[in-house]
Amino acid sequence: MTGLNWRGAAFVMALPLAACSGTDSARYLIDAPAVADAQTRVSVQTVELRDVSLPTHASGTSIFLREADGGLRPLGNAEWADDPERAVTGTLAQLLDARSSATVSAEPWPLRDGPTARLDVRVDKMLAEASGVFDITGQVAVSAVDGRPRERVERFAISVPITEMSAAGVTEAQGRALVELSDALIGLLR
Known part of the structure; x- marks a missing residue:
């Protein structure tokens, strides 16, 4: 009888957990x-x-939308599938490597001989606006080992349209914004 009560109690305790794991939530890749x-x-x-x-609003798992009143609210049950800082760093490194003549890697530098330049990207804002644009703003510091490229700190502001106000639309716009950011960073390495 004790085994039956224990199983019944376990089943009853599992019901609320099953109800919380709704099928309408999804995770999206950066x-x-x-x-x-x-x-x-x-x-x-x-x-x-x-x-x-990344700022706090962009470093968590929730995908936020800034509404007309200025409030940041989660976009439904959608979440990022990976740690945003890691994913943005990896995506930018891949874009820089593919779109420039340089070999690019995220830190820590994997080779014995050190890199000839470093990029330090600090994002102030990275979010979808209810007005239909995705914004990334911040600054980048370029440091060089051999004096090339010229060392400096530059501000950047990227805005791309969101084609559909959904998690998939925001994710797609963020990807296009990261491509534009990579192009701006490549310009600093010329």
Whole structure:
């Protein structure tokens, strides 16, 4: 009788947990769309991309939308499938490597010989606006080992339209914004 009561209690306790795991929630990857293979020649051979620093609103698992009243609210039950800082860093490193003549890797630098330049990207804002745009703003510091490229700190502001106000639409717009950001970073390495 005790075994039966224990099983019954376990079943009753599991019901609320099953109800919470609704099928309408989904996880989305931070990823960039496929881009043309054209490479831009830059003045350095190797680049280390430091871990991208994201603000609190962009570093959690929730996908937020800034509504007309200025409030940030989760976009349904949608969440990022990976740690956003890791995913943005990895996506930018892949884009920089594919779209420039330099070999690019996220930190820590994996080779014995160090990189010839470093990029330190700090994002101030990365979110979808109810007005239908996805914004990424912040600053990047370029540091060089051999004096090339010129060391400096630059601000950036990227805005791309969101084609559909859904988690999939926001994810797609974020990918396009990361491509534009990678192009801006490549411009600093020329």
